[in-house]
Amino acid sequence: MVRVRFAPSPTGPLHIGGVRTALYNYLLARKLGGTLILRIEDTDQTRFVAGAEAYIIESLRWLGIEFDEGQGVGGPHAPYRQSERLQIYGQYAQKLIDEGKAYYAFDTADELDAMRERMQNAGVDPAYNGITRLQMKNSLTLPASQVQEMLQNKAAHVIRVKVPLKEEIRFKDAVRDWVTVHSSALDDKVLMKSDGMPTYHLANIVDDHLMEITHVIRGEEWLPSAPLHVLLYRLFGWDAPQFAHLPLLLKPEGNGKLSKRDGDLGDFPVFPLQWQDPTTGKIARGFREDGYLPEALTNFLAFLGWNPGTEQELFSVQELIEAFSLDRIHRAGARFDVAKAKWYNQQYLKHKSDADLAQFVAHPDALKIVRLMKDRVTFPAEMLTDAPFLTTAPTDYEKAVAETKWNDDAKKVIAGFVANLNAHHGEFSAEAAKEILGASAEQAGIKQGRILQALRLAVTGLGHGPDLMLTMEILGKTETIQRLERALTHL
Numbered sequence: 001m002v003r004v005r006f007a008p009s010p011t012g013p014l015h016i017g018g019v020r021t022a023l024y025n026y027l028l029a030r031k032l033g034g035t036l037i038l039r040i041e042d043t044d045q046t047r048f049v050a051g052a053e054a055y056i057i058e059s060l061r062w063l064g065i066e067f068d069e070g071q072g073v074g075g076p077h078a079p080y081r082q083s084e085r086l087q088i089y090g091q092y093a094q095k096l097i098d099e100g101k102a103y104y105a106f107d108t109a110d111e112l113d114a115m116r117e118r119m120q121n122a123g124v125d126p127a128y129n130g131i132t133r134l135q136m137k138n139s140l141t142l143p144a145s146q147v148q149e150m151l152q153n154k155a156a157h158v159i160r161v162k163v164p165l166k167e168e169i170r171f172k173d174a175v176r177d178w179v180t181v182h183s184s185a186l187d188d189k190v191l192m193k194s195d196g197m198p199t200y201h202l203a204n205i206v207d208d209h210l211m212e213i214t215h216v217i218r219g220e221e222w223l224p225s226a227p228l229h230v231l232l233y234r235l236f237g238w239d240a241p242q243f244a245h246l247p248l249l250l251k252p253e254g255n256g257k258l259s260k261r262d263g264d265l266g267d268f269p270v271f272p273l274q275w276q277d278p279t280t281g282k283i284a285r286g287f288r289e290d291g292y293l294p295e296a297l298t299n300f301l302a303f304l305g306w307n308p309g310t311e312q313e314l315f316s317v318q319e320l321i322e323a324f325s326l327d328r329i330h331r332a333g334a335r336f337d338v339a340k341a342k343w344y345n346q347q348y349l350k351h352k353s354d355a356d357l358a359q360f361v362a363h364p365d366a367l368k369i370v371r372l373m374k375d376r377v378t379f380p381a382e383m384l385t386d387a388p389f390l391t392t393a394p395t396d397y398e399k400a401v402a403e404t405k406w407n408d409d410a411k412k413v414i415a416g417f418v419a420n421l422n423a424h425h426g427e428f429s430a431e432a433a434k435e436i437l438g439a440s441a442e443q444a445g446i447k448q449g450r451i452l453q454a455l456r457l458a459v460t461g462l463g464h465g466p467d468l469m470l471t472m473e474i475l476g477k478t479e480t481i482q483r484l485e486r487a488l489t490h491l
């Protein structure tokens with residue numbers, strides 16, 4: 001039974017890389033008929049940000065990533081917020097202590113600094129490890145009676161893992177293949193902090209074990225922690241899950257990790273939803289508010305670090321689920337190509353129903369505007385912003401077009417067209433406009449095609465644009481006539 005989890009820390013808005021991690025977990029769970037769990041890793045109180053958890057949940061809901069168990073859903077392993085599971089971690093830390101696999105350390109910050117300085121002076125990388133632990137103040141070096149006394153007196157202390165000497169730690173990552181690290185390269189990481197809170201490492205592996213997680217799919221930034229995690233599983237006597245570390249998301253130019261600053265510089269969002277920082281009040285833009293459709297963003301993100309091995313680029317969520325597999329995830333970092341994200345949005349926009357898109361257009365003729373504009377825009381809001389002439393009559397006329405196309409023939413046909421429009425009393429539609437224009441051109445003995453651009457210029461001020469007959473229908477007969485008359489006198 002496959003069980004995977006997305007385990008964000010509520011330290012701010014969810015970065016788009018985190019969204020991709022959630023998506024890959026979701027795709028694998030659905031593909032293999034498994035269970036997807038949402039666990040909130042909030043044991044680092046210093047980095048806690050109000051509203052971040054709600055933001056994470058809303059982001060994933062917007063994208064259709066549904067959890068089977070976890071925070072906000074419930075399930076057999078509740079609670080799913082680590083801050084509500086503190087007792088559990090204490091018990092497991094104690095178990096390692098009892099078995100001699102972890103120890104109490106009483107070193108003060110000054111003592112730790114002094115140790116680091118000594119090592120640096122000796123030309124070695126400072127670390128609290130198999131060698132240095134013997135020179136420090138901990139339950140390995142102090143007499144047992146003194147340790148008992150200090151614990152009873154509640155002397156400040158942490159619990160550290162006792163990394164075994166001379167052991168090889170090996171695991172097979174689904175993306176990176178075999179990873180081998182010698183235990184001498186690890187330090188005796190803190191498992192329980194002096195405030196009684198577990199560190200990420202302890203809470204993370206205890207929960208993955210208790211929640212019966214089979215696959216840990218997470219960002220590459222956690223790869224350096226994985227050997228420690230594998231070691232902790234070994235010390236507890238548990239089977240480690242299968243790991244898959246996802247490639248980094250790179251800057252649009254391809255070198256270096258994608259950051260929020262890249263978004264500011266490149267004028268694109270790096271967060272799924274708009275986020276207002278609770279302390280500074282600053283607003284960071286979101287893909288949703290920028291007009292990205294959730295299905296387009298999903299398709300785009302799926303391809304950032306994975307491909308199906310075919311030429312096909314457009315995948316519904318169902319198709320992604322069918323095609324997805326861990327062994328097609330790339331090792332190399334994935335360049336965050338915003339142009340591609342826009343392309344996806346355009347594709348998905350085209351395929352949406354007119355009625356769906358009409359919801360984005362605040363205008364009484366929303367449906368007609370959708371028909372007019374949907375094939376021409378990248379974002380829904382552009383259906384109005386890219387056609388300002390639908391709401392405002394032109395005051396300027398494109399000069400180059402006016403010079404070449406606004407001639408006597410054009411004026412003659414347009415004057416006749418105005419007269420015929422005035423005489424028309426039926427319903428005014430694109431078809432009617434087309435017929436009346438045809439008749440007007442014929443009366444003038446001029447080919448309609450020769451004056452069309454001039455007509456467009458008179459109606460919109462522009463030389464190019466969407467379907468002109470439909471544009472006139474949306475404007476209505478009165479407005480169309482007014483614009484034509486104004487052009488005839490002003491141009």
Ligand code: GLU
Nearest residue numbers: 007008009041204218222
């Ligand atoms: N809480 C970690 C994070 O915020 C989870 C890492 C993991 O998946 O193990 O990314």
